[in-house]
Amino acid sequence: xxxxxxxxxxxxxxxxxxxxxxxxxxxxxxxxxxxxxxxxxxxxxxxxxxxxxxxxxxxxxxxxxxxxxxxxxxxxxxxxxxxxxxxxxxxxxxxxxxxxxxxxxxxxxxxxxxxxxxxxxxxxxxxxxxxxxxxxxxxxxxxxxxxxxxxxxxxxxxxxxxxxxxxxxxxxxxxxxxxxxxxxxx
Amino acid sequence: xxxxxxxxxxxxxxxxxxxxxxxxxxxxxxxxxxxxxxxxxxxxxxxxxxxxxxxxxxxxxxxxxxxxxxxxxxxxxxxxxxxxxxxxxxxxxxxxxxxxxxxxxxxxxxxxxxxxxxxxxxxxxxxxxxxxxxxxxxxxxxxxxxxxxxxxxxxxxxxxxxxxxxxxxxxxxxxxxxxxxxxxxxxxxxxxxxxxxxxxxxxxxxxxxxxxxxxxxxxxxxxxxxxxxxxxxxxxxxxx
Numbered sequence: 001x002x003x004x005x006x007x008x009x010x011x012x013x014x015x016x017x018x019x020x021x022x023x024x025x026x027x028x029x030x031x032x033x034x035x036x037x038x039x040x041x042x043x044x045x046x047x048x049x050x051x052x053x054x055x056x057x058x059x060x061x062x063x064x065x066x067x068x069x070x071x072x073x074x075x076x077x078x079x080x081x082x083x084x085x086x087x088x089x090x091x092x093x094x095x096x097x098x099x100x101x102x103x104x105x106x107x108x109x110x111x112x113x114x115x116x117x118x119x120x121x122x123x124x125x126x127x128x129x130x131x132x133x134x135x136x137x138x139x140x141x142x143x144x145x146x147x148x149x150x151x152x153x154x155x156x157x158x159x160x161x162x163x164x165x166x167x168x169x170x171x172x173x174x175x176x177x178x179x180x181x182x183x184x185x186x
Numbered sequence: 187x188x189x190x191x192x193x194x195x196x197x198x199x200x201x202x203x204x205x206x207x208x209x210x211x212x213x214x215x216x217x218x219x220x221x222x223x224x225x226x227x228x229x230x231x232x233x234x235x236x237x238x239x240x241x242x243x244x245x246x247x248x249x250x251x252x253x254x255x256x257x258x259x260x261x262x263x264x265x266x267x268x269x270x271x272x273x274x275x276x277x278x279x280x281x282x283x284x285x286x287x288x289x290x291x292x293x294x295x296x297x298x299x300x301x302x303x304x305x306x307x308x309x310x311x312x313x314x315x316x317x318x319x320x321x322x323x324x325x326x327x328x329x330x331x332x333x334x335x336x337x338x339x340x341x342x343x344x345x346x347x348x349x350x351x352x353x354x355x356x357x358x359x360x361x362x363x364x365x366x367x368x369x370x371x372x373x374x375x376x377x378x379x380x381x382x383x384x385x386x387x388x389x390x391x392x393x394x395x396x397x398x399x400x401x402x403x404x405x406x407x408x409x410x411x412x413x414x415x416x417x418x419x420x421x422x423x424x425x426x
Contacts (some may be wrong), residue, residue, distance in 0.1 A: 129354055131214055131418025137353050145351040151415060152357040155345035167425050 001025055001077055004045060013038045016082075019057070026067075026080040034083040035093045037134050042098060047072045047079060050098070053105040055113050059140045062087045064115060068095070094120040112138035207332075214418035223262040241422040246402040251331060257393065264307070264333060266389040268383065271306035271330070272299045275323060276313025281376050290376045297383050303329040308386070311365075313373070314342035314355045320362060321416050328364055328425035332398040335366045335390070337382050344368055361411045364397035 005025060007018055014037075016028035029037055041047040047070035056065040060085075068081040085092050094117040095102045104127075106117040111127040114136035126132075133143045148154070168175075221235040251257045274282065285292045286299060300306040303326045311323065327334070338359050341347035346357035359365055366389060369382040389395050401408060413419055 128318075130321070131416065133417050134353075140352070144353040147353050148346070148351045148357065152346070152355075153361045153411075154350065154357050158345045158350070160350075 001079075005079075008037065008040070012040070023075075023077045024080070026082055027079075028082045031085050031092070033081050034068070034081055035095055035098075036181070037081055038070065038095060039098060041070055041079060045072070046074050049073055050101060051078065052141075053095075053102065053109070055109050055115065055138075057087075057113065057138070058084075059087070062100045064090050064113060066092060066109075066115075092117055094118065094123075095153040096120045112136055114139065142171070190249045203371055208310030214420040215295075219420065237420075237422045242424045242426050244398045245405055246328075246332075246398075246426075247318060248399045248402045251393065251396075259385060261393055261395070263389050264395070265387040266384055267294075268297045268308045268335070268371070268386065269300045269306045270308045270310060271302075271303055271326065271394065272301055273309070273323075273326060274312050275315055275319050276340070276342065278373050281308075281339070281379055282310065285376045285379055287415070290380060292380065292383065295380070295383060295387075303327075304318060304331065306330060307333060308335045310337045310339055310379075311343050313340045314347065314349045314352075315359060316354045317356065317415050318354070320356060320412070321421070324363065324412055324416075325425045333395060334393055334398050336363060336397065337367045337369060337379075337386065339369045339374060339379065339382070341370055341372045341416060344370060347372055356415070362408060364408075366397050367394060373421055 001019070001022070005014065005027060008014060008027075009017075012029050014027045014029055018026040020026060027037075031071045049071040051069040051071050053069070054067050056067070058065055062066065063084045064087055066085060067085050069078060070081070071078050083092075088128075092115055094106060096106065096119070098116070101114050103121050103123070106115075106120045107123050107125060109115045110117065110120075110123050110128065111132070117123050129137065134147065137144065188347065215237070219236045221233070223231050223233055226232050252260060272282075276282075282299075284290055292298070297308075303309075305329060309323075309327060309330065315323065327336070331359075337361075338344065342349055342355065343359040343365070346352075346355070347357040350357055367386045369378050369384045371378055386395070409423065
């Protein structure tokens with residue numbers, strides 16, 4: 001695993017390597033070479049199985065982080081290829097030509113985060129929600145509580161309790177709060 | 187599947203994708219539901235509009251109860267044969283299999299499952315209801331013959347339950363369709379569901395199972411609430 005990543009580091013400008021387990025490593029590469037690295041891993045290094053693709057919203061940095069997780073069935077190892085893209089007008093090169101299941105992942109990301117993958121088949125169709133007109137619902141600046149309150153007629157008089165505190169009051173009303181519990185509360 | 191077949195299929199899907207991009211800009215109506223001209227077997231050209239041709243153009247009407255004893259007898263008969271639609275809309279539908287099987291056995295109370303809305307008069311909304319499912323629920327509910335009853339199962343249908351802050355699930359079911367009996371809990375056990383059926387029977391026998399009429403009376407209000415959250419309204423307004 002280490003040899004493989006060291007071999008690829010120079011060509012693909014790999015910047016940040018995390019060896020999570022002996023059989024699992026994550027690498028971060030610039031946006032432009034991510035698909036090339038995924039193609040290289042698939043065609044020459046035996047990472048022929050596409051496990052999944054996901055996205056993390058780094059709203060403070062104004063970035064989306066995309067992750068392509070690949071599996072090598074012969075050596076039983078996994079590599080995650082991470083890349084950062086801009087949050088404004090998010091767009092990424094499509095990988096639909098490598099595996100057909102990437103279509104579905106990209107369709108999901110288009111709906112949930114609003115990341116465009118030009119050329120990806122059926123990328124504009126509904127994935128989970130139908131007729132959604134608001135901001136993509138998995139972005140961190142979408143306030144789901146506020147949206148629900150304004151849209152779905154909340155029932156007046158509904159009370160919400162913190163489960164841990166409520167159970168402690170109900171089950172152990174006389175027990176003093178220990179230092180450990182206080183830490184947990186914070 | 188040969189490679190050629192696969193490629194054909196891929197090409198077909200690509201074309202569909204392109205067509206869809208053009209569609210979504212205009213309306214949410216599906217291609218098969220669009221107004222168009224078709225050629226009949228005898229060569230004449232007919233205009234069809236599937237959404238409006240095959241469904242009623244009239245609002246639902248209130249049905250007045252029969253007089254005195256007859257209505258009482260009818261209500262007794264209705265209460266003793268509740269036919270439930272087998273449509274699980276959320277997590278709570280997992281409570282229905284034990285209810286049908288010998289341990290709880292709802293058949294002994296005259297309650298049974300039916301496979302189609304045309305044959306059923308009770309509908310269990312089981313658990314959380316997403317907007318996507320609500321659309322199907324409305325279509326199904328409107329196709330059921332009157333008098334019809336709704337049992338709302340679980341706290342999600344009452345006030346949103348643990349999904350009260352979700353962007354995709356509704357909070358109050360009674361804003362969209364009228365509810366006869368609420369069964370609280372998360373999840374209610376099958377006994378609670380049986381108790382709900384007993385309550386429903388009581389209501390029907392007292393002549394209070396008139397929610398289908400309430401739906402007809404406040405039809406515009408219910409429709410407005412439904413359309414407020416179902417943004418891609420691509421079905422007829424009156425589904426019967």
